[in-house]
Amino acid sequence: MGYLQGFAVTLRKLLKGTETGRVVTTQYPDEKRPKPERFHGRHVLNRYEDGMEKCIGCELCAGVCPARCIYVRGADNPPDDPVSPGERFGYVYEINYLRCIHCDLCVEACPTEAITESKLFEFSFTNRSDAIYTKDELVVGDDGRPQKLPWEDWKPGDDEHTSAWVRATSPSGRADYEGQVAWSGELGYGIRSPERGQSEDDSVEADLDDDHSQHHHDDHDHPHDDHGGHH
Ligand code: SF4
Ligand code: SF4
Known part of the structure; x- marks a missing residue:
């Protein structure tokens, strides 16, 4: 199909939609569709409930990034004033958003x-250095929420579910673990609930509720209590 034929198809659809009131084209930015729960947007660096940073400066995210847009340097935690509960912490952390393709492999x-992703994608820059987010900009604030920078256009809900993939995945793909909470708490949110809707069986959901409440009472019963273990 040539260019003109392609445009003709578009024109026909537009005219037909105008007649019937069923226009399929969304008029961005005046009209916006809701973002999916697992939408990949601007990253955040999370903190534990006690305010300590989760990043241990291991550089795995930088190693896996296909766009080579993460730069991390780790440093030993000061013994008297540790930044993270690990031996080391992320001393330098940068993401270059001129390169990031939001694949989530770093997550x-x-x-x-x-490192997880919010739903924010509406941000732009007037210079290249603003496109390189530093740790000071990526780390969540004292309320556990992403910092809202002057050039970012946050919408309600963009800062929710920043750990969506974690809550959606059963560890190692084993069905036995579906819905099991195997992640640590977050500043401002606590331990997030597992994402629902992966099983057709209602009784599984009830079991998961039991498992979740039990997790709060006794972490030692959990099969993955060494996973990111800092509570
Ligand atoms: S964000 Fe995670 S993977 Fe990246 S350096 Fe920090 S702890 Fe390691
Ligand atoms: S989302 Fe993908 S491209 Fe972006 S920083 Fe993470 S690994 Fe790199």
């Missing part, structure tokens, strides 16, 4: 759930 690689 999957992170052993401590330190």
Whole structure:
């Protein structure tokens, strides 16, 4: 199909939609569709409920990034004033958003759930250095929420479910673990609930509720209590 034929198809659809009131084209930015729960947007660096940073400076995220847009340097934690509960912490952390393709591989690689993504994608820059987010900009604030920078256009809900993939995945793909809470708490949110809707069986959901409440009472019963373990 040539260019003109392609445009003709578009024109016919538009005219037909105008007649019937069923226009399929969304008029961005005046009209917006809701973002999916697992939408990949601007990253955040998370903190534990006690305020410590989750990043341990291991550089796994930088190693796995296909766009080579993460730069991390780790450093030993000061014994008297540790930044993270690990031996080391992320001393330098940068993401270059001129390169990032929001594949989320960094999120999957992170052993401590330190790096996750919000739903924010509406941000632009007037210079290249603003496109390189530093640790000071990526780390969540004292309320556990992403910092809202002057050039970012946050919408309600963009800062919710920043750990969506973690809650959606059963560890190692084993069905037995579906819905099991195997992640650590987050500043401002606590221990997030597992994502629902992966099983057709209602009784499984009831079991998961029991498992979740039991987790709060006795972490030692959990099969993955060494996973990102800092509570
Ligand atoms: S989302 Fe993908 S491209 Fe972006 S920083 Fe993470 S690994 Fe790199
Ligand atoms: S964000 Fe995660 S994977 Fe990246 S350096 Fe920190 S702890 Fe390691």
